[in-house]
Amino acid sequence: MRWLSFLLVLTFSLQAQSARLLILGDSLSAGYQMSANQAWPSLLPQALQKYNHPMTVINASISGDTTGNGLARLPKLLQQHTPDYVLIELGANDGLRGFSPQIPERNLARIIDLIAQSGARPILMQIRIPPNYGQRYSKAFSTIYSKLSEQKQIPLIPFFLEQVILRPEWMKSDGLHPNEHAQSWIAAWIAQQLTPLLEPTPS
Incomplete structure (x- = not known):
């Protein structure tokens, strides 16, 4: 009984020390055409543990989501999961559908504000679209992220797909999505990017 009590106390203690990271993304984070346990968000806790950052990761990514979809889902997700951090990986589908850059910019700004108002820390991921959409549009789209990072004073991490591609x-054969062989590298890379932005783990 004493050992059981000790293990229960230890478990609750570890859970209390473990911060909560919500990933709000699209197919690049949802694990497109693979099982959820193969996708990089499922591998991220182990990758972060190497940096002494125990983390509970909630993957709220849905394939096909636009920034508008993410914005619509966000209030319920924040209430349900009460995260400490939210990694925003959205915008690719807005770009692929040719939305005016003002649309994802407006949606992302609102997403960032809602996260901050909840008490969580927003972290934005740079998103870029394929060059065949035209240099002018691609540049206008990509600058949304640095602009918001500066305006909102939040971290901006690079786009992992630029390394994977x-x-x-x-x-994958579609040329847009990483396959299962890339997922462990992505998790390790994301962990490396996030670590300087996370609060020190209580000793």
């Missing part, structure tokens, strides 16, 4: 064996 250099390895054809890590990409």
Whole structure:
């Protein structure tokens, strides 16, 4: 009984120390055409543990989501999960559908504000779209993220796909989505990007 009590206390203690990270994303984070446990968000807690950052990761990503979809879902997610951090990986589908850049910019600004108002810390991921959409549109789209990062004074981390796409064996045949072989690398890379932005773990 004493050992059982000790283990229960230890479990609750570890849970109390573990921060909560909500990932608000699209198919790049949802694990497109693979099981959820293969996708990089499922591998992220172990990758963060190497940096002494125990983390509960809630993957709220849905394939096909636009910034508008993410904004609509966000209030309920914040209330349900009460995260400490929210990683925003949205915008690719807005770009692929040719939305005016003002639309994702407005939606992302509102997403950031809602996260901050909830007491969580927003972290924005840079998103870029394929160059075949035209240089003018691609540039206008990509600058949304640096602009919001500066305006809202929040961290901006690089777009992981820019590294993955250099390895054809890590990409699906559609040329847009990483396959299962890329997921552990993405998790390790995201952990490396997030670590400087996380609060020190209580000793």
